[in-house]
Amino acid sequence: MAEYKIAIDVMGSDSGPELMVEGAVKALVANDDLSVVLFGDEERIEKKLAELECDRSRVEVVGASEVITNYDNPMEAIFRKTDSSLVKALAATGEREDIVGLINAGSTGALIAGSLRYVPAKVLKRPALAAILPAEKGGFICLVDTGANIDCNASQLVDFAHMGSDFMRDYYSIEHPRIGLLSNGAEETKGNKLVKETHALLKEDKELNFVGNIEGTNALTGDCDVLVADGFAGNQVLKNSEGIARRIITDIVKYAKMTANTEIMKLVKHLMEIYDFNSLGGAIILGAGKPVIKAHGAANADSIMNTSAMLLNIVKNRDLFYGKDNR
Amino acid sequence: MAEYKIAIDVMGSDSGPELMVEGAVKALVANDDLSVVLFGDEERIEKKLAELECDRSRVEVVGASEVITNYDNPMEAIFRKTDSSLVKALAATGEREDIVGLINAGSTGALIAGSLRYVPAKVLKRPALAAILPAEKGGFICLVDTGANIDCNASQLVDFAHMGSDFMRDYYSIEHPRIGLLSNGAEETKGNKLVKETHALLKEDKELNFVGNIEGTNALTGDCDVLVADGFAGNQVLKNSEGIARRIITDIVKYAKMTANTEIMKLVKHLMEIYDFNSLGGAIILGAGKPVIKAHGAANADSIMNTSAMLLNIVKNRDLFYGKDNR
Incomplete structure (x- = not known):
């Protein structure tokens, strides 16, 4: 029981x-x-x-x-x-x-x-705050960090990758979690100074299954299992997604009231189940x-x-x- | 004519x-x-x-x-x-x-x-790439920079604020455009090193109508007329909003097909008009x-x-x- x-x-x-x-x-x-x-x-x-x-x-x-x-x-x-x-x-x-x-x-x-x-944890690392978000292609994405570490260096981002990878392996049974790095373009040459430095380190790390840079449009598509970002940028992805989803759902509710269409209210319920980040559960402390x-x-x-x-x-x-x- | x-x-x-x-x-x-x-x-x-x-x-x-x-x-x-x-x-x-x-x-x-x-321009400044996005509360938000300047310092962000302010005054007839600074929380103490430095400079700048930090959830709500960010973070807001909107609309289309409800397809058209960033127009070069x-x-x-x-x-x-x- x-x-x-x-x-x-x-x-x-x-x-x-x-x-x-x-x-x-x-x-x-x-x-x-x-x-x-x-x-x-x-x-x-x-x-x-x-x-x-x-x-x-x-x-x-x-x-x-x-x-x-x-x-x-x-x-x-x-x-x-x-x-x-x-x-x-x-x-x-x-x-x-x-x-x-x-x-x-x-x-x-x-x-x-x-x-x-x-x-x-058995191995002490600076803890990070991860969000487990539903991917567009199905399954979940571990976004780390979402705001616990606002100013980061490249080696911290590599730590986030390891902690996220371990978490998705241990708790979501993904054998070799795909690690993506949030950037302003998918190309290897894209990124700010921190992202470029981190990209080079992740590429060399044989313990990680690094799949490269992921741009904002595809942050939650599901091209990776762990999306690594500094806490400032990761916080933008999390909160912006939340804000846009809330806004579109509010728009739909207004539209439903205007058209008095009951089917649309059912749609809202369906969307709330996917995009209401408040009901989705919380952020996980990695580390x-x-x-x-x-x-x-x-x-x-x-x-x-x-x-x-x-x-x-x-x-x-x-x-x-x-x-x-x-x- | x-x-x-x-x-x-x-x-x-x-x-x-x-x-x-x-x-x-x-x-x-x-x-x-x-x-x-x-x-x-x-x-x-x-x-x-x-x-x-x-x-x-x-x-x-x-x-x-x-x-x-x-x-x-x-x-x-x-x-x-x-x-x-x-x-x-x-x-x-x-x-x-x-x-x-x-x-x-x-x-x-x-x-x-x-x-x-x-x-x-009459006064030469390093140019920036702005997006003019529809605000939730109505009107438009000038998001600057969206990716032209990936690694920035605080004085560049202040320049973005001025260029955005001038643009919204000149082309959108807003007398004293409200300047917001993208951060990981609305409180003055929130932000990475760059945001904190910029916050202090913007606060002192008497030519600007600075309204404080804006967090990701409210990036496009309409609490400011100009949202200032470095090109990396601004790119996340722009592309992430685009990605989430596209994803929700795709979800609704699938739902409409499943339920064979024609009213919902009308709703999709309505949403596309607001959230299809491709049809909304492009990015403006400020400067x-x-x-x-x-x-x-x-x-x-x-x-x-x-x-x-x-x-x-x-x-x-x-x-x-x-x-x-x-x-």
Whole structure:
């Protein structure tokens, strides 16, 4: 039954702990093999749990007296707010064998800093924030970095390629993930100074399956499994895609209202399933020892449910491939 | 009647001179007050013109024996291929008072280098490539740079802001264009090293109406009239928007076929009018003395017609505001 336990820090999100708890309970209803450990304000969590119908044998609550917010200095908060829900959730994820991963919708900076401190990978690298996005040709693309590392050098971008490659191999069972490098043209000669330097390094790296430069038009087409970019450029791809998709869907809704065509509203639902990045799940911290996922700060109960499903799926996928004993 | 004459270099595009000529003739049919000067292979142009019904009094043909292609070194080509259609079109645009602007669908590099040489602005600045994109809230956004200057410093970005501001004031009659700076967050503290440096300079610049950082999600929302970015990041915004829009429209077409709903095909037509960047017109060279527009290399007759209409509109707009004597 409940073979997979995930840690959820219910504090620090824009929407408040109640919605996070509701999302967790929805995830339990949707997934028989899931159980959760909720970290945060015990009283508020228990009150919300009492309101909802749920199997309490699959819910563990760990009280925490402090909250790390977006106003805190991430590094300082991780070291000073030791009774915060985030630090307790991270520490438990790092220490406890029964917890397979963690979800949080609060401070990204604190989550990254804390992952490195409490859920370290075997080989320590500067962590990166990846987004797992649906490719036009099917499957998924791991876009890394999406904003954790804004000013990068070429060797960091090579690290991102390795971390992305390992992640797509481990959690998506892609044997030799194709690595693409975001540039302003597909040709080898295109790119800014950083991209040209990185291109040369990636080409020489025999451990990677480097397929060359990818331009913006084809960023999410699916010509690579891992798309490498510095955090500034990667953030543009992620947020711009989100903005344009939201805009077109809004346009279609207006058009549907104007024409009073009900078929078009069905189309909107179909498009929302593909392009609503809020419901798609969150960003993954690469460089942590277990999957740590940052959900949107404005996440709603459904998106927390979807993020939980995403975490569950990638862990199951890994177990299928490697066996549970090799987590 | 034909008060506005534009120069069109019909060579160097991927689609061949015949389609360019066809586009020019379509533009003449659509706009009574337009006349054109076509530069290129005289024989092929005349043959195509003979096939099409058009008012020859509004078409001037200037023969050119050479073509500048994408394989030429732009700077070298501008100086050596002096009998090329592009150099002749640029020289005529710079010299002749009756020509209000130029369109080309060939080598972007040569067009930029040649504009600086043959159609210089009063104050010389390193030219930039701007895209004029429809804003979500209505009106247009001038995105600059979109790929002419890949590695930039902060003072260049400030130049882009000035050129974009002047352009939107002169050709779109916006008195104090709002200048936004593309960043990875709207907060002043966000950005890579280049963005932070540029932010400080823009804030101090009393000639500019700087409204702060704009993040990717809102790049094309319409919170600014000019969006400043280095050529690498700007290229991502432009091409990524194009890629996502194309992808969603393709999805809708598939959905329409699946459901056999004819209303949805009408919706596709509506979306194509807004989001088909190929038909929207081209990129504008900022820093030239007259409007010089680069149409897509894969432009078709309709997009050349639309690019001509765009050029005509911005020149007319300027004339309305400043009077024809102040061109």
